[in-house]
Amino acid sequence: MSDHKGETGVTRGDLARATGCNIETIRHYEKTGLLPDPPRTNAGYRVYSAAHATRLRFILRARELGFSTEDVRGLLGLEDGAAPTCAEVKERTERHLADVRAKIADLARIEAVLAETASRCSGADVPDCPVLDAITGP
Helix, strand or coil: CHHHCCCCCECHHHHHHHHCCCHHHHHHHHHCCCCCCCCECCCCCECECHHHHHHHHHHHHHHHCCCCHHHHHHHCCCCCCCCCCHHHHHHHHHHHHHHHHHHHHHHHHHHHHHHHHHHCCCCCCCCCCHHHHHHHCC
């Protein structure tokens, strides 16, 4: 690590291992501006700080919760350059929650149709199949 003289931090690979994030995903977040470019050593190596790791964990958790990249951008205050207020975060979260609830309702309807259709299927080795008939439609 002699090329990292005077620098404190970790390499992209170390950051990936520490956060459980793929290296290509880190590159993507840098390219899209969600993760700021890290400083470089004289030899050109990127050096990521603890702040980079904290921000990356925030991004990853927000994405796990289903927030879009643009929502994450807003939560980080990158849309207008200012930290969002609690009211703005709440509004964004409630909008996302409504989307999640709509998806859950859609999935529940799909589950009911599939369960009902599967229950009509004998599973026998015959050419007539209620599941295929339901997919084909009227």
